[in-house]
Amino acid sequence: MARNITILGSLNIDLVTRVPHHPLPGETLTASSFSISPGGKGANQAVACAKLSRPRPSSSSLPSPGNNEEKTKAEETAHIRMVGSLGPDSYGTTLLQNLSVHGVDTSGIRVLSGEYKTGIAFIIVDEPTGENRIILSPEANWFYSSPTSLLSSPDTLRGSPVDDSDSGKLPDLLIMQLEIPLATVLAALRAARNDGVKVLFNPAPAQHLPLDIYRGLEHLVVNETEAAMLASVDVSVLDTEEGCEKVAGEFVSRGVKNVVITLGGRGVYYMNDGKKKGLVPAEKAAVVDTTGAGDTFVGRYALDVVEGDGGFEIEKAVRKANRAAKMAVERRGAADSIPWRDELE
Ligand code: RIB
Ligand code: NA
Secondary structure: OOEEEEEEOOOEEEEEEEEOOOOOOOOOOOOOEEEEEEEOHHHHHHHHHHHHOOOOOOHHHOOEOOEOHHHHHHHOOEEEEEEEEEOOOHHHHHHHHHHHHOOOEEEEEEEOOOOOOOEEEEEEEEOOOOOEEEEEEOHHHHHOOOHHHHHOOOHHHHOOOOOHHHOOOOOOEEEEOOOOOHHHHHHHHHHHHHHOOEEEEOOOOOOOOOHHHHOOOOEEEEEHHHHHHHHOOOHHHHHOHHHHHHHHHHHHHHOOOEEEEEOHHHOEEEEEOOOEEEEEOOOOOOOOOOOOHHHHHHHHHHHHHHHOOOOOOHHHHHHHHHHHHHHHHOOOOOHHHOOOHHHHO
C-alpha cells in the first residue's frame, strides 16, 4: 500500500530574472530573461516527492485535475499531501493547479480570504554560475494556521482519507521547512511527537532554534550555511570531512537520529546515530540554476525513508537524492526542474 507523506510548509510564486552578474549597489541591470514559475520550499518538496515517486506520464496522459487519477494512483509509491496557505489570487490558483497536476493531495491547503496575497520569491540567477539570490515575501505563508488554529484542528496531521481503508491515517513522515512561522513548526513538531509521527526537518532558511527541536528528530537535512549557523560554528569548519563530522556529531548529541549536510559542489556528508557516516561526493553537473536542488534532494531522500520498510539506508538515500538534485541544477526553475522517477533510473 502506498505510504503517506505530509508536507507542512510554504507555497510561493517565483519571479525569476537571469542576469550576467549580480547587481551592485545602485546599479540597474538588464535581465536576459524573466519567468514566473511555481516555487516555495514546501510546495517544491511536495512536487519532488510526487514526481520522483512515479514515472513521467506520456504527454497525452499528463495527469490533470480529475483526469487519469486512477492510472497515476496505481503507479505512485507514496501519497503526498501538502498543508499550507495561499492568497485568493491567480498565483494561488497557479500553485494549486501545479500541485494537482503532479498528483499532490491539496486538501490541506487553505486559500485565505481578504487582503492576503500568495507568497512571492524574487529570485536573481547569475547566469555564469547558476547561483541564486532570493528575497522572500512570505505573505499568506506567514498567516497559515497560527499555532492555536493548528492545535485546534487535530486533523492537520491526519488529512482526509486516501481511500476507505485508509481513513484519516497519520502520515508515515511529516516534512517541514522554515518558510512558515516557527511557532507553527514547533506546534506541529509537538503534535507529531505525541502521535509518534516521524519528522524530516529542513530548517531553511536557517534561524536560531530552541535546542528542544532536535530531541528525537528522525531526519535533519541542512546545507552548509544552515549547519554552521545552527551548530554555532564558522562555516569554514565544514571545509574538511573532520569538521563535518564534528558538526554532524553535535546534532546527533542534541538528539537527531539522521543528519545530512549538503555541501554544494563538494557533495553530501551524512551521519546516522553516530554509527554510519561518510561523504558522498557530488556528481558532476552542468549548473544552469541551483534553485530547487535542495528541495529535490529532500523529496528523493524522503521517499527512501518511507519506501524502506524499516530498512532505511542513509548512504543509499543520499546517493539517490544527490542524483536527483544534480538533475535539478541542470534545469531552470524550481518545481519545474525536478525530474520524474524514470529520468533517474
Ligand atoms: O528552495 C527554493 C525555493 O526557495 C524557491 O522556489 C523560492 O520560492 C524560495 O522559497
Ligand atoms: Na533548478
